[in-house]
Amino acid sequence: MTNPVHIIGGGLAGSEAAWQLASRGVPVVLHEMRGGRMTPAHQTDRLAELVCSNSFRSDDADYNAVGLLHAEMRAMDSLVMRAADGARVPAGSALAVDRDIFARAVTGALEAHPLVEIRREEVTAPSPDWPDVLIATGPLTSEPLARFIQGLTGEAHLAFFDAIAPIVHTDSINMSVAWRQSRYDKAGDGSLHAPGEGDYVNCPLDKAQYLAFVEALNSGEKAEFREWERDTPYFDGCMPIEVMAARGLDTLRYGPMKPVGLRDPRTGRRPWAVVQLRQDNASGTLMNMVGFQTKLKHGEQVRIFRTIPGLEGAEFARLGGLHRNSFIRSPVLLDSGLRLKADPRISFAGQITGCEGYVESAAVGLMAGHFMAARRAGRAVAPPPADTAMGALLAHITGAAMAESFQPMNVNFGLFPSIEGVKKGRERKAALSARARAAHQAWLRAEGVPAAA
Template structure:
């Protein structure tokens, strides 16, 4: 039996490590430095393409819990993060050269590991894998090379195959929205199927002065720079709000902030402008800002969006972004163990499954590696449960949320909801959620 991994990024390196620990042999195909992506600069495994932070270590945060869970599952990436740590307060920031070297040396010194320097342009068919007793993992990331990306498109049995762009609107914790400043209604009292409705959306009305101040803030905020390879690639159907504002101060009022078909029951009038929030999960713990994709820097998103009265104290579970990102419509393409519905010996891992971030990508590499080993040995594999952070992330990827599938980071909104106790602060509710997740994870470890 031979196991092949395509892509030696965060996910591919983590999957390789997990498989090697089980005693199986790994062949890792990495195209760098022979051929590269528009963002990578070296030929190193697990290169961090941008920031050197793996996010928070706080045990009372989703990223902190995720790291603890991964460490307990023998994560190479988190071990490397700890070995390469540089001071950064609560965050796990790393020296990127030490980080990559740690990973390279752990893998390269393993007797069952082989690295092949090549771009994989064609994957074997399901029959070929079976005949050759091979198993494959594709972990080629957001900048998957073009030839392989077009082959991956064939993995989808349905209509939505591969996405090449993120155009992500921010997601907000439901319990941080000031409901007094909102009203529930669908436009023209119709739900998304056109039937009469009490209101699928939370509406956040703005008066003229509030709208004008908001537009001024959007036009003067700070934005993430565009990468060269990303320029002028916006789709007209999902323009960032700042691009709309550049076209004129009223463009948003005729776009995602249009008040048409809405009456604010508190005033009896149509608002001057109106932002709609849509439920992001069935539990109703997360809401997304409809049509509010943006490249505003994260602290700026918090500052500018908090000008909307209902969002004064909003907690952002995911910030908006627009960037190049190749990812699958995973709920349609993947089984819950990350194997492909149309190619059962082929697994997909990392950012290309629809997670966002270094640690999240490695987490899916970890699970896909373990799940592959179990399947190759005809053993059963139990995914971590949904009330752990890694389990919630895995569940999101393979089952999706309510709307169109979009990439997701680790956040507490993915966990089953917890009622806030009387007088409980948001901070202590989060701590309680994290401690419940910790307990569930420990249970999982003791009865995997």
């Protein structure tokens, strides 16, 4: 039997990499410590458990970079995207999932694959006998393994905080105040919702209520940091709500509490600010407070969030939390095939490489699995072109140009090479997307990757 690839970490990246390798005939041993030792953020031992939002963000492949990344992954038979599509819940043009159905689907697919062995154990350092290793331990890499990585790379870890949003029981929302509506009444398929049938629940605030809410956030008691956490920066894409509030009085009104595209049916007018909640499970019994990641203490969360109109009697299925998120200086340490330059038998994937977001983590795991399978088959590794979503993300992670100022990044059109003569806005996005689709299909043909069913 061929020596297996050993993957450390059963999150989105590790699970996707395992699937890509096994689907190409390469045996895999997937090591996941949950089941014996938990992390500060996870609640189950399922593979690919979602610990923050339940949203994979926009599914629009024509005008949104993450939607384009969805399409590229689907074209490569991504397990993560297959499971997400099967666990989809209403969220307008976004792809949101029932997190339990999603994790069960990923876990079940890998458990059933004859070339995948799942070992429930903590790996503190890869065995020197393992010929190929993929480290995909994500933002919550255990301290012993983190120390091994630090010693192996000779680089100190960079780190930021990632905050979790609260989840509310749907039947505890006061719908005589709140109402259902997606922004501009837009549904996921581009059609328009009828009044009162949108995918989001909206809680309106007038100016006085908003100002009082911001003041409560600013004065609320926050979770204390450990000594080693105090100088760790936040990632802007997952900023705690109270940190945003401290940046300026109107920051929230132009961020997660923006009221654009919404009308309060009681007044017929746009509110001063809005708190949106998005369905979090298939049955619709749970709602996620959109953009409300927080490091407030639990008692403060209940007190302050119940001042939001419509949430006066809110019952919380989960309160917000905070965990440390670590990543390596990938542009210095990794080659274009995601291998460690100092030890090419070891590759990295997922958020530990400095990508940010569920989809991006899984996409890097997909690429790592594809690259490792190609090397096992004796083929040269050909990274996806930089004008594809995958290629743009990979170039950010492994490109040397920004090595000194490297920070985690979501996929976005700003990472793509520009197109001369194309205007800004939707025209530019559509042109970048069309070019990326053509480039990705050509790359798949050159790589001999069959079209996904």
